[in-house]
Amino acid sequence: MLTLYFAPGASSMAPHIALHEVGAPFEGKPMSFKKKDMRQPAFLAINPEGKVPTMLIDGRVLTEVAGILFYLAKRFPAAGLLPDGDIEAEAQVVSWMSFIASSIHPARRQGLEHARMIYALADKRLGKNDWAVGGRYSIADIHLFRLYWRFRNSLNPAPGEFPNIEAHYTRMMARPAVKKTIEIESKIGYELPA
Numbered sequence: 001m002l003t004l005y006f007a008p009g010a011s012s013m014a015p016h017i018a019l020h021e022v023g024a025p026f027e028g029k030p031m032s033f034k035k036k037d038m039r040q041p042a043f044l045a046i047n048p049e050g051k052v053p054t055m056l057i058d059g060r061v062l063t064e065v066a067g068i069l070f071y072l073a074k075r076f077p078a079a080g081l082l083p084d085g086d087i088e089a090e091a092q093v094v095s096w097m098s099f100i101a102s103s104i105h106p107a108r109r110q111g112l113e114h115a116r117m118i119y120a121l122a123d124k125r126l127g128k129n130d131w132a133v134g135g136r137y138s139i140a141d142i143h144l145f146r147l148y149w150r151f152r153n154s155l156n157p158a159p160g161e162f163p164n165i166e167a168h169y170t171r172m173m174a175r176p177a178v179k180k181t182i183e184i185e186s187k188i189g190y191e192l193p194a
């Protein structure tokens with residue numbers, strides 16, 4: 001049994017999308033920033049870092065977007081969320097997700113100009129490719145999308161500032177798993193910190 005603790009619009013949106021992509025049954029546990037759900041002792045007993053996403057696999061805890069995405073891609077290979085049997089392409093997916101977690105995720109906190117610089121790097125890295133790695137949709141695309149989705153409003157990019165990431169965003173927004181996740185999360189309501 002899979003259980004996902006998520007807060008609408010937060011980092012947990014990426015595994016939430018992946019769960020819909022793989023079509024696995026799961027229990028969703030919505031968490032509220034306003035109610036300080038992530039600070040409650042019962043949740044801290046599960047994840048002492050007090051963060052979402054947190055996933056339970058038959059009661060065992062798995063944290064971190066990249067770790068959860070990797071698990072879902074490996075456990076449900078029919079969904080094709082990792083390059084099949086190509087070690088180098090798989091390593092490129094891990095490389096993208098490491099870059100996303102270590103450079104893109106904290107970028108906004110370091111100021112808008114810094115965030116712009118990091119997205120310019122990501123835009124260059126993506127280039128004219130439809131997807132992050134090897135011309136095929138993967139978990140790296142889900143991870144990249146969630147960060148850009150989150151920061152798009154505050155970055156307020158001029159048309160053409162990040163043309164490749166913007167085209168990627170449009171491709172992602174057309175995916176049924178993304179639409180379904182946004183529908184569910186927006187219905188619960190976004191309470192993202194500024």
Ligand SMILES: N[C@@H](CCC(=O)N[C@@H](CS)C(=O)NCC(=O)O)C(=O)O
Nearest residue numbers: 010011038050051052053064065066
């Ligand atoms: N490195 C973590 C970051 C997760 C994270 O920062 N989660 C935030 C929401 S986006 C959180 O749960 N914050 C809890 C809080 O601010 O109380 C990952 O990749 O999963």
